[in-house]
Amino acid sequence: xxxxLERSQYVGLARPAQVGALLSLGPGPLSxxxxxxxxxxxxxGLGVAGEGGGDVTWLSSLPPVAPPGPWFxxxxxxxxxxxxxxxxxxxxxPEVLAWWDGASPWMAxxxxxGTSVAALEARLAGVGEVEPFTGSVAPRxxxxxxxxxxxxxxxxxxxxxxxxxxxxxLARVIELESERPFSxxxxxxxxxxxxxxxxxxxxxxxxxxxxxxxxPETLCEATGDSFATDALAGTSAGGEGGALxxxxxxxxxxxxxxxxxxxxxxxxxxxxSVPASPSVKVLANVDHLFTPIRARVKPGVRGLEVAxxxxxxxxxxxxxxxxxxxWLRAHExxxxxWYAGAVGxxxxxxxxxxxxxxxxxxxxxxxxxxxxxxxxxGSTAEAEWLETERKSKAMLPALGVHxx
Numbered sequence: 001x002x003x004x005l006e007r008s009q010y011v012g013l014a015r016p017a018q019v020g021a022l023l024s025l026g027p028g029p030l031s032x033x034x035x036x037x038x039x040x041x042x043x044x045g046l047g048v049a050g051e052g053g054g055d056v057t058w059l060s061s062l063p064p065v066a067p068p069g070p071w072f073x074x075x076x077x078x079x080x081x082x083x084x085x086x087x088x089x090x091x092x093x094p095e096v097l098a099w100w101d102g103a104s105p106w107m108a109x110x111x112x113x114g115t116s117v118a119a120l121e122a123r124l125a126g127v128g129e130v131e132p133f134t135g136s137v138a139p140r141x142x143x144x145x146x147x148x149x150x151x152x153x154x155x156x157x158x159x160x161x162x163x164x165x166x167x168x169x170l171a172r173v174i175e176l177e178s179e180r181p182f183s184x185x186x187x188x189x190x191x192x193x194x195x196x197x198x199x200x201x202x203x204x205x206x207x208x209x210x211x212x213x214x215x216p217e218t219l220c221e222a223t224g225d226s227f228a229t230d231a232l233a234g235t236s237a238g239g240e241g242g243a244l245x246x247x248x249x250x251x252x253x254x255x256x257x258x259x260x261x262x263x264x265x266x267x268x269x270x271x272x273s274v275p276a277s278p279s280v281k282v283l284a285n286v287d288h289l290f291t292p293i294r295a296r297v298k299p300g301v302r303g304l305e306v307a308x309x310x311x312x313x314x315x316x317x318x319x320x321x322x323x324x325x326x327w328l329r330a331h332e333x334x335x336x337x338w339y340a341g342a343v344g345x346x347x348x349x350x351x352x353x354x355x356x357x358x359x360x361x362x363x364x365x366x367x368x369x370x371x372x373x374x375x376x377x378g379s380t381a382e383a384e385w386l387e388t389e390r391k392s393k394a395m396l397p398a399l400g401v402h403x404x
Contacts (some may be wrong), residue, residue, distance in 0.1 A: 009113040010049065010093060012056045012070065013120035014063065017105040019129055022098050023185045026130035031094050032072040033188050033202035033212075034345055040102050042192075043068050043345070045094030046127070049110040053091050053346075056110065059117050065101035066349065067108055070094070073203065074343040074353060076336070077312055078325060083337030083361070085207025091346070096127055130185075137400035139178035139367070148333070150381035155331055160377050167256045168318035168327055170384070171372030173334050174392055176399060178365045184210045187362070190398035194284050199354035201343045211338050213359025214394060216283050219311060219342050222303025223350035227265070227295045232281065232355075233257040233315045233374055234289030235387050241280035241287045249378040254278055254289040256376065260314035260321065261293055268306050269295040285393040303351040307342065315374070316340040316355060337361070339370040358394040369395045 019025055022044045023033070032045040053071055073091035076082050098107045109123040149172060156168050184202060191200045191214040198214040205211065217232040234250030236243060244250055258274060265272060273294040281290035297306060317340075318324025339361075344353035360369045371388040373379075396402075 010054055010056045010110055011115050012058050012108050012110045013060045014108040017107040023189055024129040025098050026128050031204050035200045037192055037196040042100040045097045047095030048092045049095045050093040063101050063106050067097055067099050069345040069347045071346050075341050076338050077340040081335045085205035137178050139176040139400050142175040153381045156375045165318050165323045167376045168324045169316050169372050169374050174369040176367040181364045182362050187212055187398045209363045211361050215354040215357045217355040219353040219355045220307045221352050225297050227297050227306055229293050231257045231261055231291040232288050236287050244287055253374045253376045256319045257314040258291050260319045264310045265295050268297045268301050270298055271296040286390050311342050360395050
């Protein structure tokens, strides 16, 4: 994962788009989606023109707002615990990219160096719109194993008492089955509508499965020598931000994340800005303790290098990181794959990555929803189970699961 990205050259051609809703871009399945409605960011892509990274030479003028990326992808939480069909790290250049420039939609076609303008024009001409699925699904939710969860949590607390680590993030999977395939586009539309401050995403594996989600946590925004990241840990039900700020357990959980990020950034930073106390980030279904952390990095340091040193943060793994990861490999009974990994966009404008949370892996009529919670001294199986239930409410309604 830490190898230098292979470099190769590509060409691109941009044109105003006739497509309406970007989520209807077709005719093939979406290869990528990356959006944040609160920032007027909306991007979708079809196909794969290239992999690994590289420079794009434009064969046309660009609109006032250049396309994000144009490379999209990320990496798994732990390369040792991957998913079939998903690389440990993968970056793709879509064959066709559609984005919103704040006033109107645009599209761009990409190909390897030497691809003609006529070929790129033909690629754009072949794009149409697909009718998004608007019917309802009522998937069956398979019951989770609360006894197993309690056993794992007690094992984590025993490791904390033994001073193996101060914190570990324990996750679980919620399994869904439906009589008809889930509509990825409908899921994304629902996520964008409800979670407008979050990073909505789709990453497609080589096997056709889609990893989708709406993450509240920014891993990094890196431009030039500026590097920004968020500490997001400590959770309560919506509307309980005051109690969250007073909670000793949640403040300790959050402080472990802040200190872990500070330690990871220190070797790269000339300047580091960390607020003394967290604030509360209010989301659609939960509240989180939140600390924005900003750095100015040393000359020659690349944002991707810093992001990989930072990830996985204590917010998704634990602290110390190596000990927490080793424990998770031994005790967590499923592969996280890209859940709690990194997803986002990189290109000339910089690197933007979100931590891949509030997410699901969709395979036809089956879906797996991933949720987790930070375990520190004082955690209980009941409270942490309820926290994961609250977090699941970010994803389940988009998949057609609603509270009675």
